[in-house]
Structure formats: C-alpha cells, structure tokens
Amino acid sequence: MIEQKLLEKACTAIHQLYEQKVSQDLIGLEKTKREIIGDYTLVVFPLLKLSHKSPEATAQEIGNYLSQSMPEIAEFNVIKGFLNLILSDKFWLDFLKKNAGKSQFGFRKLRPDRPVVLEFSSPNTNKPLHLGHIRNNLLGHSLSEILKANGFKVIKVNLVNDRGIHICKSMLAYQKWGNNETPFAAGIKGDHLIGKYYVLFNKHFRDEIHSLMEKGLTEEEAEKQAPLIIEAQEILRKWEARDNGTVDLWRKMNGWVYDGFNKTYQNLGISFDKIYYESNTYLMGKELIMEGLEREMLIKKEDGSIWADLRNEGLDEKLLLRSDGTSVYMTQDIGTAQLRYDDFRPSSMIYVVGNEQNYHFDVLQRILKKLGKEYASHIYHLSYGMVELPQGKMKSREGTVVDADDLMDEMFKTAESTTRELGKADELPEEESRQLFRTIGLGALKYFILKVDPKKNMLFDPKESIDFNGNTGPFIQYTFARIQSLLRKAMSSGYAKERVQGSLHTSLLPLEKETIKKLYLFPEIVKQAGVEMSPAIIANYVYDLAKGFNQFYQEIPVLKEENKEKFVLRLTLVSFTGEVIQKSMNLLGIDVPPKM
C-alpha cells in the first residue's frame, strides 16, 4: 500500500531534515479533498514543533524530500500548509495492470486460524418473519461474506427459539379454533398460519383482560389470571413433561413454520451451515448452571431459584433457573454458547442480535466468564438498530409489522412494472425477465437496508416505495449492466484480444484517474468493513464507485477511441470496475444482472 510507504518516507524525511525522531501517528496522511489537485495530503501542522519553521516552509521541504526519494510521486503543491502529493500516472497504470482481472483482488487468503461462528436470524416459531428479521438476516449474510473476504472461515448458525410460552399460545389458539386447519388446505404458508393463531390468541386474551378489569382487577392481575394464559402455561408444563399429545402438536406446528421460514430464506437468498434449536440447547444450559452452582460460582436462594450475582460488577443479580427448575432465555443462551464452542472450537463467536438485547449479551458474557469459560472474552455482539415505521417501532401484537414475504413480493412487482415501463424486458425471454425482476427487486431492498450503519435505527415508510433511482441497488446494478453491454460490444469488435498485452503507456484524464483511485481503495474497504463488521461501508463505497464511473462513462468514449493505448486503458478500466462492482455487491448478498 502506498499510504504505508508514504508514511515511512515522511518519517525518514523528518528525521533527515530536522534530526528528530517521529512516530507515524503524528503524521496525518489522508486522501486529498476533491476540489484540490493531489492524491494524498500530508498535514504538517503537528510537525511544526519539530521543524521550527512555518507550515509552508515545512511542507515545501518535506515535499521536496519525498518527491526526490519516491519515484511514485510526480509532483506536489503546498496550499495553506497542506502538502498535496500527486502520484505519477505510471503508478496508477501499474496498479491497474497488475490487478485488473485478478479474481482475488481485494480478498485475503484463508487464514490458518480456527473458524468464526456467526449467529443470525434466530426467529421465534410463533409468527412469520418481518422487516426487522430481514435486516438481521441481510446483515448476517453480508457479514459472513465480508469475513470470508477477510480470510476467515465462517460458520453460519441459526438458533431457533422453538420452545416457550409464545409457541404455546399459538398451539392453544389452534386447538380451540383451528378445526385442524393445515397450511396446504388453507393455501397459506405455515409460518403465516401459525402467526394467524398467535394473533387470534392475543385478541381473545385482550378481551379476557378487559372483562376482568371491568370486574375490578388491575391490568397486571388480569394478565396473570386470564383463563387463556393459564391454559397456555398448562401446555408449557405438559410440553416440559413430554406429554405425547402436546409434543406431537408442537412438532407438527413447528414443522409448518420451518417450511414457511425455509421459503422465506430461500427467497431472500440466505442459508446456514448449522441450525440449533432452543428445545435442545436449554438442557446443556441447565447442566452448566448446576455445575456452576456446585463449584460455588452461582448462588441458590431459599425458594430454589438459581442466580448469578453480578453486583460487584456494577450490575444486578440475574436469574438463571426458576424456583420450579424451569429455564429462562439466559439458560439456553449459556447452553448454546457451550455447544457451539464444543462443536467448532471457534476463535470468536459473533451474535447478530438487535440492540434491545445489549444488556442481555453483556450479562451473558459476564456469566460465562464467571463460569470460567475462556471463550467468553471472544464473544462479540453485533448490535444493530431497529427498523422503525413512521408511527414508531413495529409490534407484532398490534399488527404494525411489515411482513417479509409481502414486502419481497411487492419489490418484485415494482421491479417488474418499472422495468416494463422502461421497455427493458421487451426482448428478454419470460424466464430471464422473471429472474431480472427478482434480481432488481431484491437488489433494491437489500441495498436500502444495508447502506445504513448497522448500529443505527433506521426508518422505513411503507407508503413511500423503495426507490430505484439515485443511491440505490438498481442504480449500481444498472451501472454494472451497462459495463457488461459495453464489454460485449468490445469483444465482438475484435479489439479486445489485445487488452491484456497492452502496455498502458499513456497519460490519464482526470475522470479516468478518479475511477482508478476508487478501485485502488477496494482492498482497504473490505478490510475496514470486516474490522467494523459493517456492510454499510461496502455499500457506500460501491455507490461512490458506480457514481464516479457513470461520470466517466458519460464524458469519455471507450469503443470509439482510436488511439490503441487509450482504448486498451479504458477497456481495462471498464472491466475492472465491473469486477469490483460485482464483488462489492456480492459481499452485500446482491446479484448483478448482465443486462437491464
């Protein structure tokens, strides 16, 4: 990387010129602002106490030294104490020649380390997936691709919350009002069918609460005494006691949900290497807790409940097993962590889970540490923000959710109508058109979500459909399609054969250089996205690249260029840009179409 070399040389320069040792962190090196001529800018202000000269003089002296000792530097200028370095066209051309067409460009070789276990999705089995889950799934999938690009072996795992009071509510409602309905007979996806009964339960539950409150109970009392919740709790007890009928129903209904989830996952284009079920992992959790109790890492209260005492860490006590011996959410997460560790001996375990669970993961990590698990310090919670609607947070029970399947269907339809309006599907065969609408619709949706910093809450307004113009997935896909079209034409012209042999000795136009500089950034962007676990960094980068390329494309002819060197340069630049756009989009889990 040229930045590193510039920094080292700058240190040497200071040492030579001012006889002072200097560490690299004191030197500010950054990309030159767009309005100013230059490629890299060295900020000299922090160096003035070493040079004892004016900013201008210092910049001038360092500039002289650097341009003499580095052939890559063609010239430099000094503006207001900023030293702007201009690299030679040859440097950029060499970079282009060396990396264009290289399939590994920007990606690290596989490290010998142990794998990374990445958990995402983690749905409850009582309702279908919604937009919040989409964000989770897209982040998880993209992150796995980004980590792979950074040389990690990644194991994608899903933890299905298949047991607990929530599924019992759906089961109860189904028993009462289901008439043995099946997804097949009803003609709806299994997860939606179960969701229907979950909503039904809550509707009747609310009714019961209201009538109890009219009889003088407080809301809190009513919520505990309503017959429906008592019946649901009874189902949970039967389930834990392995009651045959209950377990059979549970199995049947969960099976429907899995079929539904699998369709949604497939539609979204995501997959897992291993699926854990809470109904299995909570037992391991119990075991670990009993073990921790024996070794006096945990405490037991008089009523028999078991707790972790975190008060000397500034937190409170945390319940791990109820007085009746049943487990809570934390119980199974402890078990799951251990199972994962035993299964894969990972170097780290990443959890993609919403920021509403920040406290939970903080506590989980501390408890595992308390239990003496060394892997506790290698747990990372990728805490992402909520997707909010204009009226606030999505709430399943209040019906204010954007359903994942509906949203995808809507995206496909919008993609279709927009594409047809533009007349772009006219010559495509039916099957290809269908594929294209999917690619574009998903591209718009995925990019819309992934371009936002994962940590931040984001807003989705269902009334305003997701855009296809401007800073969007389709914009980038379109740029890629134009590139492919141009390359196809070049191939048929016969010139293309000379592409690789071209010596590329020519000068660069500003728009050419701008694009090359953006391509040069790609490896660093991939690395940064990995370190920060942020697909948004890739998304914003590839938009910038596509935007810049479109300016180039608009202003500078490629196929009509008669100078062979320039033709070869531009064609190389075009195909390389296509490669990097494709790689970037794939890191986001987005496909790019050959035509659109």
Added chain:
RNA sequence: GGUCCCGUAGCUCAGCUGGAUAGAGCAACAGCCUUCUAAGCUGUGGGUCGCGCGUUCGAAUCGCGCCGGGAUCACCA
C-alpha cells in the same frame, strides 16, 4: 431513577481514529438522448452539524453539562 444509544439540508442517510469552503440521494426547478443502455449525466436553490462551555494552531468529529428522542434494567424472549 440507573445504564446505554441516537440528534447533520424539508425527508432518508454519508462524513465522526480532530484538519482546508460539511457531502450524496429523494423531493423542487433548469438543461442533456442522429454518439458505448437517460434506472444515466450536468447545473440551481436548500445547513446556528440539538444547545452551551471546555481542550486544541484547528471541533460535526474529543471532554463536561443541559435539551429532545429511543432502548434496557422481569421467576418474558
């Protein structure tokens, strides 16, 4: 109340490991298709970077204090 997160153009978002006149897109307005795909390109207008104080040669960026919004603190998940 304790802890944590957020507050940048009318709207959605970048920029935040301190650096030069704070950037995109959408929306509005004005241009560009006998030239490689106009889902594109160019231009105009639009900002007390929530407020105040501090650190610094230099603060949207760091620190402190307010104001506003959100999350969380369950024998829920």
